[in-house]
Amino acid sequence: MRKPFVREMPATWWLTRRAYFYFMLRELTSVFIAAYCVVLLVFLWKVRHHGQEGVSDFIDTLTSPGWFAFHFLALVAAMYHAVTWFNLTPKVLVLRIGEERVPGWLIAGANYVLWIIVSLLMIWLVLG
Amino acid sequence: MAKSNEPIWWSLFAAGGVVAALFTPALILITGLLLPFLDQGYTIPGLDGVKHGRIHAIVGSAWGRTFLFVVIALSLFHWAHRFRYTLVDLGLKGASRLLAVLCYGSAIVGTVVAAWVLWF
Numbered sequence A: 001m002r003k004p005f006v007r008e009m010p011a012t013w014w015l016t017r018r019a020y021f022y023f024m025l026r027e028l029t030s031v032f033i034a035a036y037c038v039v040l041l042v043f044l045w046k047v048r049h050h051g052q053e054g055v056s057d058f059i060d061t062l063t064s065p066g067w068f069a070f071h072f073l074a075l076v077a078a079m080y081h082a083v084t085w086f087n088l089t090p091k092v093l094v095l096r097i098g099e100e101r102v103p104g105w106l107i108a109g110a111n112y113v114l115w116i117i118v119s120l121l122m123i124w125l126v127l128g
Numbered sequence B: 001m002a003k004s005n006e007p008i009w010w011s012l013f014a015a016g017g018v019v020a021a022l023f024t025p026a027l028i029l030i031t032g033l034l035l036p037f038l039d040q041g042y043t044i045p046g047l048d049g050v051k052h053g054r055i056h057a058i059v060g061s062a063w064g065r066t067f068l069f070v071v072i073a074l075s076l077f078h079w080a081h082r083f084r085y086t087l088v089d090l091g092l093k094g095a096s097r098l099l100a101v102l103c104y105g106s107a108i109v110g111t112v113v114a115a116w117v118l119w120f
Helices: A018-049 A051-061 A065-092 A104-127 B006-039 B052-060 B062-089 B093-119
Strands: none
Touching: A018 A051, A018 A065, A018 B006, A018 B052, A018 B062, A018 B093, A051 B006, A051 B052, A065 A104, A065 B006, A104 B006, A104 B052, B006 B062, B006 B093, B052 B062, B062 B093
């Protein structure tokens, strides 16, 4: 058998179309989320082993412009991930009530409602 | 057909996608933006300031630890799967196996570290 033909693909293929670019952005949101998880682990470590003063110092560090920019970008990335994820759920999940198929907007909408409730609950639990 | 462990990674990726979508935006907002702002003395309507006792109680409780562990671990596996295939799509197809080991390996290390930070 002959070697299968593989078409050359330049590494910049995702810059050639707007849809590809948004696809790449969506994939890269996970990098920000993972980086944030590392920062969160440091925070939790301070909470568990460094007492109130250590936690205060750490929160103080986070007030610098660089950390603010990081968390702002991470928040935008996490929200972009959430929106794209919720909008995909009706395509993955097909629910039926009797013969009727539950419309996609209702499944996505339920996700958004749950998201808002959970987020408010978390803010209230920690800061309220 | 060769046996594949792909379904395991894919399931972790999908579960991670759900928890990352539902919980990480609020977590980032709380620990990355609201706490530092409150610490600086900014007043945010409805919020009273940094409550150390509350934070300690949550991180000390069994449900708080379990919640944080699940969110962190699954989010890391979500990243590992996406990042691996992003690099493959960018032309590192030949290194797919190595990338899998590095990405999923990092997520496993992160999961162990999370358990250690939260329970030990």
